[in-house]
Amino acid sequence: MTTKSKSSVLGGKASSSPLLSSPPRQRLVTKDGxxxxxxxxxxxxxxxxxxxxAWLLALQDLWGLLLTIGYGTMFPSGDCPSAIALLAVQMLxxxxxxxxxxxxxxxxxxxxxxxxxxxxxxxxxVVGQHQGQMCLMLRATNLLQRPLVDVKVSAVxxxxxxxxxxxxTSLDFHLDHLGQQxxxxxxxxxxxxHPLDRQSPLYPTLCEGTSxxxxxxxxxxxxxxxxxxxxxxxxxxxxxxxxxxRRFVPALGMDARGRYTVSTQHFDTAHSKEPLNKDCVxxxxxxxxxxxx
Numbered sequence: 001m002t003t004k005s006k007s008s009v010l011g012g013k014a015s016s017s018p019l020l021s022s023p024p025r026q027r028l029v030t031k032d033g034x035x036x037x038x039x040x041x042x043x044x045x046x047x048x049x050x051x052x053x054a055w056l057l058a059l060q061d062l063w064g065l066l067l068t069i070g071y072g073t074m075f076p077s078g079d080c081p082s083a084i085a086l087l088a089v090q091m092l093x094x095x096x097x098x099x100x101x102x103x104x105x106x107x108x109x110x111x112x113x114x115x116x117x118x119x120x121x122x123x124x125x126v127v128g129q130h131q132g133q134m135c136l137m138l139r140a141t142n143l144l145q146r147p148l149v150d151v152k153v154s155a156v157x158x159x160x161x162x163x164x165x166x167x168x169t170s171l172d173f174h175l176d177h178l179g180q181q182x183x184x185x186x187x188x189x190x191x192x193x194h195p196l197d198r199q200s201p202l203y204p205t206l207c208e209g210t211s212x213x214x215x216x217x218x219x220x221x222x223x224x225x226x227x228x229x230x231x232x233x234x235x236x237x238x239x240x241x242x243x244x245x246r247r248f249v250p251a252l253g254m255d256a257r258g259r260y261t262v263s264t265q266h267f268d269t270a271h272s273k274e275p276l277n278k279d280c281v282x283x284x285x286x287x288x289x290x291x292x293x
Contacts, residue, residue, distance in 0.1 A: 115224055118144040119233040122267045125216070126246040127196070127206060129272065134196045136206065138173075138237070139248050140220055141189040141266060148222035148231075151183040153192045157201050159214040169201040171216070186222060189251040189266045205239070214239060245272045 030036050077083065122139040130137060142148055155171040173192040175183050183190065196203055204210045216237045223230055251266030 115148075115229075116231040116233040118142060119148075119220060119222070119231075120267075121218065121220075121233070121235040122248070123241070124269065125237045125242045126248065126269055127242060127244045128247045130193050134207070135193040136196055136202060136242070137191055137193040137248065138218065139189055139191045139251075139267060140233075141251075141262075142186050145187070147225055148186040149184055149225050151186045151190075151220065151222045153218065153220050155194070155216055155218045157214055157216055159201070159205075160212055171201065173218075188260070188262055191248055206242070206244075243269060246270065247272050 027036055120141050120143055125136055125138040127134065127136055129135070140153070153173040153175070155173060157169040157171055158166045159169065160166060171194055172180060173194050174180065175190060175192055194200065194202070196207055202214075202216075205212055205214055218235050218237070220233045221230060222232075246269045249263070249265060249268040249270050251263050253261050253263060255261050
């Protein structure tokens with residue numbers, strides 16, 4: 001009886017103890033390491049001030065707010081399927097972007113013939129006087145502002161010989177006093193010429209009036225300034241596409257501010273005896289005199 005009563009008394013004391021009967025307390029730090037402490041309750045005015053101050057402090061440390069820095073090893077877990085899907089999409093997009101950049105870079109280098117599309121030849125060639133000598137002249141221009149370097153012009157003459165197969169003969173075209181040296185800079189229209197002396201394969205046809213059919217194929221080779229890749233532009237002239245006693249109209253001039261400008265009619269031709277335009281103060285090779293006062 002004594003033992004039983006003592007146990008009941010102890011049991012009553014235990015049930016009435018304030019430490020054992022109080023509700024369980026929450027953690028300050030959760031099991032995953034987050035802080036579980038709640039901000040104090042404030043009135044509406046002070047709550048707005050506290051919230052504004054918190055935003056201000058967060059904006060002052062925007063870099064730390066936006067950065068996802070952790071410790072340990074980060075890897076997608078099977079418990080989070082969305083992370084695995086996001087990683088797969090990220091890898092797929094990365095591979096596609098890498099393939100696109102690589103393809104664009106290779107196409108930029110491996111297809112320089114697209115650059116040759118900005119080179120344009122005059123639709124007709126002309127025969128006239130150049131520096132006191134009868135010459136065959138043609139004009140080429142670079143339509144882009146990106147210059148080309150080491151420009152060379154050559155030609156092949158395809159001519160019938162006694163009604164048989166076409167024969168091929170090479171022709172040389174010159175640029176001013178550079179001779180057969182390449183032009184170091186190609187940004188404005190240039191006029192190339194071939195002297196029609198007795199050594200020229202075109203002399204019998206153009207100067208003596210023989211009626212043999214021919215076709216003149218012109219090749220312009222140049223290098224791109226940025227990459228050093230070569231490009232080539234070709235065209236051809238038939239006998240009916242060569243004008244006699246003509247010259248090319250000056251293509252380069254100056255505006256009122258003294259800046260060089262290229263005429264939109266830089267492929268036009270005029271009669272060799274027609275006076276030059278007084279408004280154009282700069283001459284290009286093959287247009288007559290080197291400079292006009």
